[in-house]
Amino acid sequence: MDETKTPKRRRSVLRAAGLAALAPIAVPRARAQDKLQGSMVLYQDKPKDGQKCSNCLHFQPPNACAIVAGEISPEGWCAVWAKKEG
């Protein structure tokens, strides 16, 4: 067995283990920056029980949302609707 290769291999394994340990931290950060797909939150282009995007806290006029990706109708709705105060 070549003794000179063992420390190198060990460093390589430890380096890989270090990156693997950081992965759970990096993934939630990346996800937090991404918006949800409409299908994930049951987005629809019509109101539901008086709730609609234009009276939702997350609505960004004229047609965007802070949480859901894509073009958002002011008359739309999704499962994460939250009442806009004021």
Ligand code: SF4
């Ligand atoms: S109801 Fe609110 S959270 Fe859902 S898509 Fe409309 S603005 Fe965004």
